[in-house]
Structure formats: C-alpha cells, structure tokens
Amino acid sequence: MADVADLAGVSLKTVSRVVNNAPHVQPELVERVLAAVSELGFRRNPLASSLRSGQTNATIGLLIEEIANPFYATIAGAAAEVARQHDTMLIIASSEEDPAREEQLLRDMCARRVDGLLVVPAGDDHSFLRAEIELGTPMVFLDRPAGGLLADTVLLDxxxxxxxxxxxxxxxxxxxxxxxxxxxxxxxxxxxxxxxxxxxxxxxxxxxxxxxxxxxxxxxxxxxxxxxxxxxxxxxxxxxxxxxxxxxxxxxxxxxxxxxxxxxxxxxxxxxxxxxxxxxxxxYDTRELARTATELLFHRIEGDRSWPRTVVLPTELVARGAPPR
Amino acid sequence: MADVADLAGVSLKTVSRVVNNAPHVQPELVERVLAAVSELGFRRNPLASSLRSGQTNATIGLLIEEIANPFYATIAGAAAEVARQHDTMLIIASSEEDPAREEQLLRDMCARRVDGLLVVPAGDDHSFLRAEIELGTPMVFLDRPAGGLLADTVLLDxxxxxxxxxxxxxxxxxxxxxxxxxxxxxxxxxxxxxxxxxxxxxxxxxxxxxxxxxxxxxxxxxxxxxxxxxxxxxxxxxxxxxxxxxxxxxxxxxxxxxxxxxxxxxxxxxxxxxxxxxxxxxxYDTRELARTATELLFHRIEGDRSWPRTVVLPTELVARGAPPR
DNA sequence: CGCTATTGTGACAACGTTGTCCAAGCCATA
DNA sequence: TATGGCTTGGACAACGTTGTCACAATAGCG
Structure with missing residues (x-):
C-alpha cells in the first residue's frame, strides 16, 4: 500500500480511503491511485484489515460430520449459496462424528475470528462454546440441538x-x-x-x-x-x-x-x-434446513440480539419406487 | 496476550514463547503463563500471527463447481481429509460453472493469503493466476486442465x-x-x-x-x-x-x-x-483423484519447486445393475 | 478583509502477534 | 578475580491495514 501511495504521490491513508470507497477524496486523486493500484497489482489484505478494524472478516464456518455424505453436501451447498449472497466465504470442517475433533475444530474456527458458526453437533456437550457466544460469535445449530447450551437451533420434525x-x-x-x-x-x-x-x-x-x-x-x-x-x-x-x-x-x-x-x-x-x-x-427439504439456519445466522451477525430461537421444519410422506413386480 | 503477561508477571514476549512452545523458558514460568492463559481464556489469533510472520496460515482453498454435487462433495471430503493430516483448514467455494465468479473467488482466496489452491477449473482462461503463482501461491488443478497456464494438474483418463x-x-x-x-x-x-x-x-x-x-x-x-x-x-x-x-x-x-x-x-x-x-x-476413484491433487499441493507448499507435473489416473470398466428382467 | 464552516489530506497509533537484538544473570574456567 | 559462554527475559519494530485527530486549503459570510 505504501508503494502504491508513493507511485501515486499521495499518502498511504489516501490509498486506504480509495480502496475502501471512502468519501471526500478528489476524483483526480482517486484516478491516480487506481492507476497505481493496477500497475502494481496491489490487492488489499482482508486479514490485516479485519485485524485492525476488529470488524467482520467476511467468513463463516460450517461444521458438519462428513463432507462426502450427500446430506451434508447439500447442507454445505445451501449454506454456501446464502453465504455468497452476503459476500461471505465459507470454511467447512468435518468432525467425522468425533466430539474431541469437533471441539478442536470449533475452537480453531473461533480463533480465526469467523463472523459466525453453523454447527451440526457431533458431541453432546457444547458448553465450551458458551464463552465464545458471550464473546460475540453468533452460532446456529442445525439438524441436532446443542448440548448444555441455549442457542439458535433449526431442526427437522x-x-x-x-x-x-x-x-x-x-x-x-x-x-x-x-x-x-x-x-x-x-x-x-x-x-x-x-x-x-x-x-x-x-x-x-x-x-x-x-x-x-x-x-x-x-x-x-x-x-x-x-x-x-x-x-x-x-x-x-x-x-x-x-x-x-x-x-x-x-x-x-x-x-x-x-x-x-x-x-x-x-x-x-x-x-x-x-x-x-x-x-x-x-x-424433507435439506436445502431449506440449511438455508433457514444460515439466514438466521446472518440475522445474528447483522446484530439481532433477541432471545435464541428454535425452528422446526416439517416433513412429508411421499410414495416412491416402482410398483411391485 | 498483554493481560496474560501481566497476570503471570512476565513479559509479553515470554507469553509468546510459551504459547509457541519455544525453548529456553523456565518450567516454572511456563506453568505460570499457562495458568494465566487458561484463567483468562486466552487464545492466540492465528490471523495476526500469520500477518506478522508472513508464514503459512494453515489454510488451503478449494474451488469447485457445486458443493452439493456428489462428485465434488467426494473431492471436498478427500481434500479435507488430507488437509487435516497437515493440520490445515479448508476453505471451499463454488463457482457454479461461472468463469467470472470463478475468477473473483480465486482472487479473493489469494487475497486471504491461502497457503495453496486446489482448483477444478470452470472457465478456460486462467492466465490471471500467473501473477499469483509467481508470487508464490502453489496451485493444483484437478479433473480439468487450466487454460493458458502451465501448472500442476491431476486428471482422469x-x-x-x-x-x-x-x-x-x-x-x-x-x-x-x-x-x-x-x-x-x-x-x-x-x-x-x-x-x-x-x-x-x-x-x-x-x-x-x-x-x-x-x-x-x-x-x-x-x-x-x-x-x-x-x-x-x-x-x-x-x-x-x-x-x-x-x-x-x-x-x-x-x-x-x-x-x-x-x-x-x-x-x-x-x-x-x-x-x-x-x-x-x-x-474411477474420485477420492484418489482429490487425494493425489491435495498431496501434490502440500508437496508444493512444503517447498517442492520442480517443474509442473501432470498426473493422469486410470479408469476401469465395471459391470453393474441387475440382469434384465 | 477577517471570520467560521466545510472539505480534503496526512501523521500517528493501534489491531495481535513474532523476529531481532541486547542485557542481565549464572556458571565454569583460568 | 577476571573472562567467556550459555541461558533467559524484555524492548522494540514490524506485518498491512484503518480509526482518530489535526491541519491545510477552500468557500461562504458579514
């Protein structure tokens, strides 16, 4: 960024303003800065940015049992779609049904300061997440309820x-x-x-x-x-x-x-x-399950601090398969 | 970290040494620091860490067409497994077969300074990635070759x-x-x-x-x-x-x-x-496809700078299905 | 012409870490 | 006792960015 500033003959801060579309910068300077940016191939480092600003880093985490399983793949697909509508990246991790691994992965994601967490619980005690929730990381549990924790949950009937x-x-x-x-x-x-x-x-x-x-x-x-x-x-x-x-x-x-x-x-x-x-x-509608959960998560991320909700989605009886021979 | 240092009565740097298992710290101090860490619930911020050290941030990116598709889900599962063996997180993004979206996502992942990239190409021109590769982000293409780019590739026959x-x-x-x-x-x-x-x-x-x-x-x-x-x-x-x-x-x-x-x-x-x-x-063995590609990627991440490789995996004829009525 | 708003710009510190370097303390040796 | 080496701890700067604040330049007003 400093190089860009030098090349454009402005201060580093002005470059920051330009790349963030901040107001109050002369159009002429904007032009010069943008030229320098593309000449040097500069790209803003969102990690450093979120470090400084403490704000969102446009990433949510999804914890599932096993990506290759079509049920979870469908969940991941729907979550990714909603995340994308919010210009957010999705980090996916598999617990392989192992509670210890689940805890480690969830802690790791929190350490990475994700904006929010979508969890299909594997273990039956998630009280270790209470500190994270109080620290302000929103979480939504789906398909199964969290253990020992009051939190947003989306379930099937x-x-x-x-x-x-x-x-x-x-x-x-x-x-x-x-x-x-x-x-x-x-x-x-x-x-x-x-x-x-x-x-x-x-x-x-x-x-x-x-x-x-x-x-x-x-x-x-x-x-x-x-x-x-x-x-x-x-x-x-x-x-x-x-x-x-x-x-x-x-x-x-x-x-x-x-x-x-x-x-x-x-x-x-x-x-x-x-x-x-x-x-x-x-x-049942797996995509709807994930979509509902992800949208709830984004509500929380956007500041909804109301009491935790539990949503139960309906199932449906359907006749399938060929008639008997 | 400063709070931890205060509580343990040591310097900030000593805390850093302890949480990184660095040598040359008195066992007694290690104890005090660890006590302070757990009392305050401190966790190291890997983003800040990788910002400073410029080293790996233990994340690789996977770009596929569509997560919900079982083929890609299997790829994601195998990639996640290998990534996990390397203590690395996996970020997954779907291009939905849209080259413009593919480019945006790949640029975004590079901006996040992933350690490496696994790509199932959607578009047919990936020359925009050349700068990234030269900048040192290893990449492996799988299932389809990259367009206009010499890079590691793992294909099926x-x-x-x-x-x-x-x-x-x-x-x-x-x-x-x-x-x-x-x-x-x-x-x-x-x-x-x-x-x-x-x-x-x-x-x-x-x-x-x-x-x-x-x-x-x-x-x-x-x-x-x-x-x-x-x-x-x-x-x-x-x-x-x-x-x-x-x-x-x-x-x-x-x-x-x-x-x-x-x-x-x-x-x-x-x-x-x-x-x-x-x-x-x-x-064919989809898991093997992804595993091969991911392992190749980690070789690159670990410093293998040899000439780009292309691996072609075999297919097999198999008789399936019930005999005719 | 001096005065205050308004707008544009930059210096500086800070986010949470770690690498570098130096100093202090200790022990062993001559 | 002086010298040197080794261990351990800490001060400082830096990673790439942005918030805060202050200042300069311009415009508007009486």
Missing part, C-alpha cells in the same frame, strides 16, 4: 414425520413392524424411534423390542437384519428404516426374496424413483 | 476410459451407438467423446453425428432423447451416456420400454447395484 409414517403403516393393517436404525446414540435416531412409538401406542400395537435393531450401519448390515427378522418366528409385515442407507439395504433384500413387505424409509434419495420396489419415504 | 468402453460395445457387435452428453463445452465431455471416436474408427464403424446428442442436462432430458432415437429410423442398439445423471435417465426409459439395448455409462454411482437394468460403467 423427526418425531412427527416418523409418527405420521408409522401411523400410515398401522392404518394399513400392519401389526408387526421391523425397525432398523443406525445408532441410538444419535439424537435424530432417538426422535424417529420415539415418533414410531407415538404412533403404535394409540393403535394398540405393542412395541416389540425384538423387532427393533440398533447398530445397522450400512446397506449390507440392513440386508442381513431383514433376513434374520423374516426368517425368525412371527416375521414383520412391514419395515421402517430410520435412514436412507438402511432403506437401500432393506429394499435390496426384499427385492431379492420377492417379499411383499411394506417399506417406510426416513430420508428421501434421488434415485428412489428407480428403485425396483414400492416404498413410502419421509421426505 | 477420460479418453482412454471411453475408448475402452466403446471398444467393448463394438466388439459385442454394436454398430449403432447413441451417445448422450451434457455439454460439449466441458473438457471432460470432449475427451470422452474423442475416446468414443477413437474406438469406432479402427473397427470400421462410422461416426454418425445423428446419434450424438449434446445438451442433455438431466435424467428427464436423457429419457426423452432415448425415446426419440429409438423411435427414429435405424435406431441404436446401444447407448453411451457421458455422465451418471444421463445414465439414470437412459436406464429409466429403457426399463420402461422393456428395451434390451446395451448401456455404457461414464461415472459409477452408489446405487448402481440396485438399478433394474444391466449396464457397464466406466468407473
């Missing part, structure tokens, strides 16, 4: 969606429903399971824990569990899979066996149309 | 993969092959098309431009084009779709019609196993 889906199964006469889930340790899974129970009880269908299988991590495991349940005594006539990875495995196995069990799956997926089996999915 | 796939179709006796592509303006599409021609010519199969359809943007369009070709005179007996979005549409339409045309698709996709149609895909 996991429980309501599961309740509506299972109610439909029950109304269709199913009394034995196999339920497959990834991990009961995850908030969304617990909510979905609670929703299923909500729907069973009033219909007088007993909640049979032998039909509920935790720890189903991938399609292969799902296929195996379906086999077990179908070959056991008093097999289920319907399956409720609590995420789309599981749904794929369930369908594959049912298709292979030529079974006609009903399938209800939480999470939609793009190729669902192509799947050779009829199923009902509990769908 | 698009042409070879297409050649091998089409050769197999030809060897199976197909003489009329419908080819569907997204946009001839994209480098990878041109390469794949060239590969197809490479395989047709030596087998004496004419390259019939009426069978080549550009501008097929989504599965629906692909289905429509398949219909047209099949209903036209002298319909194709095989289809080569140049990306997986198109493959989905092609299969859906063929399945609907009960056709038994052969399908060759560029790009693998996770649910390919479930697809109710036999197909051959040209697969």
């Amino acid at each position: 996991n429980r309501g969606g599961a309740r509506a889906g299972v109610r439909r199964l029950v109304e269709a006469g199913h009394r034995r429903i196999g339920i497959l889930l990834d991990s009961i340790g995850v908030y969304t899974m617990r909510e979905r399971l609670d929703g299923a129970q909500d729907a069973l009880a009033p219909a007088g269908v007993p909640y049979d824990t032998r039909l509920v299988r935790d720890g189903v991590r991938d399609p292969l495991a799902a296929a195996r569990v379906v086999s077990e349940l179908l070959e056991g005594p008093d097999p289920p006539t319907a399956f409720f899979s609590l995420n789309n990875r599981i749904t794929l495995g369930v369908i594959e196995e049912l298709h292979r066996r030529g079974s006609d069990a009903a399938v209800l799956g939480f999470d939609d997926f793009d190729v669902a149309r192509l799947v050779p089996y009829p199923l009902t999915v509990i769908a | 698009n042409r070879g993969g297409a050649r091998a796939g089409v050769r197999r179709l030809v060897e199976a006796g197909h003489r009329r092959i419908g080819i569907l592509l997204d946009s001839i303006g994209v480098y990878t599409m041109r390469e794949r098309l060239d590969g197809a021609q490479d395989a047709l010519a030596p087998a004496g199969v004419p390259y019939d431009t009426r069978l080549v359809r550009d501008g097929v943007r989504d599965p629906l369009a692909a289905a429509r084009v398949v219909s047209e070709l099949l209903e036209g005179p002298d319909p194709p007996t095989a289809f080569f779709s140049l990306n997986n979005r198109i493959t989905l549409g092609v299969i859906e339409e063929l399945h609907r019609r009960g056709s038994d045309a052969a399908v060759l698709g560029f790009d693998d996709f996770d649910v390919a196993r479930l697809v109710p149609y036999p197909l051959t895909v040209i697969a």
